[in-house]
Amino acid sequence: MAPSNKTLFLKGVKDGLPICVGYISVAFVFGMLCLERGVGVGFGLLISATNVTSAGQFAGLDLILAHASLLELAVTTLVINIRYTLMSLSLSQRVHLNLWQRAIISFCNTDEVFAVAMQADNELNFAYMLGLILTPYLGWSLGTLLGGTVTGLMPLSVRSALGIAIYGMFIAILVPPARRERPVLVTCVLGAALSCLFYYTPGLNRLSSGWTVILCALAGAGFAAWKYPVKEEEEP
Amino acid sequence: MSAGYILACTAVMAGVTYLTRMLPLVLCRGRIRSRFVRSFLHYVPYAVLSAMTLPAVLYSTGSMLSAAAGLVCALAMAYFGRSLLSVALSSAGVVFLVELLQKLL
Incomplete structure (x- = not known):
């Protein structure tokens, strides 16, 4: 019997947790930068909540501060993020989603979400994918907010240690199949x-x-x- | 720096990022026939993740020594098939301890 949507949604949430942990620390830095450089935490949160991409946002913030043209910003964002095209194409062969579900899920198809989805052994349906992107999205937004407001909350030593979390997760994804x-x-x-x-x-x-x-x-x-x-x- | 400018920038960045993610998923809904392309897409996650991990992981913490220790820990835990969350958190724990020691010594 195929697992129910509720089961798959909860599995997605569980699978998304390590991504969330890693995102909080990275987004924290982004929030801090937004505050320090005068963009403000409100805009920082808006950028995080609408972009959900790390390298692209950091590069974008630099360009905004340099008063770059919108064209320059578009081209830079495209160059940094064109890798998602490859990932989405790879994911397109695995998911069981209709047109609208694809349009929704792709909003949050980050490197890490893609990586975890591709190693899952269950059907990649809408319930699972929604569960999977839920906590990473909240972690990314919440981390930005925290970084821009309560900088003292997370000591440097903890932030430094959590910096490796995302890579630890990548390694956990890669090693078992590489062994087999x-x-x-x-x-x-x-x-x-x-x-x-x-x-x-x-x-x-x-x-x-x-x-x-x-x-x-x-x-x-x-x-x-x-x-x-x-x-x-x-x-x- | 006007609010209008930042809003326009945010919209441009978000739009471009969304298009790179959405177009392939929405346009490519059928099963790709070519065996080579399907094999290629099967291996893409591994090539992408390994390229994103090395050498970036070595520069992801406060010092290269702590990062190397965290990397070794993650490789060992992953080798024994531990879950994603436990590998991620234990490698962060090792980094924390090594940096603590570095400060004390």
């Missing part, structure tokens, strides 16, 4: 190696983080797809 399946291990090693190459090579490291992720994904996943094509499976 050699193609996944090869993809991971390739992705990480290329990313380091882009980060540490003079010249190459001037490329924005958005493009780096795309190039690493194209090369890593492209190689794995060529070398280890997935088995044809029948549609359930």
Whole structure:
């Protein structure tokens, strides 16, 4: 028997919790920056609640403070966030959603939500996806608000420690399948190696983080797809 | 810095970000036939996540030493199949302890 919508919604909420924990600390920093640089916590919260994207918001804030043109802002946001196109395309093959549900869920398809959704072993229906994005969205907004109001609440040592939480979660997602399946291990090693190459090579490291992720994904996943094509499976 | 300017900026950023996420999900609703493309999309999450994790994780905390300790902890916990939340929190705990020690020593 398929699990009920309520069960799937609650599983989504549970799966979203580690994302929420990581988001609070990152959004906290964003809220602090908004306050310190005179944008104000109100606008900070508005940006967080409508964008829900970390790197894009930090870059956007810099541009706003520099009084950049709207075109410059649009292009920068596109370059940093074009990686979501790849993730949404990958997710499009897994979700069981109608048109409107897709339009709603995609609003909060962050790196982390995508990562957790793709490793879930249950059906990715609307109830599960709503549960999954619920606490990350609240954590992202609440973290911004807290960062912009009660800066003293979270000591630097705690913020510094929580900075690794998101990466810890990524590692928890990657390691088990990499242990089981050699193609996944090869993809991971390739992705990480290329990313380091882009980060540490003079010249190459001037490329924005958005493009780096795309190039690493194209090369890593492209190689794995060529070398280890997935088995044809029948549609359930 | 006027409120109108910030509002316009927020709208532009939110609009562009939403389009990058929404268009593929809404436009691509059928099953992709090509075996290569489906294989590629199957491996995309792993390539994206590993590229986003390294080397960024090393610079995610107050010092590279604490980050390295947290990374080792996360790898070990993940190797033994612990849940996402426990891996995330225990690696943060290790970072906290290492930075505490660094301050004391």
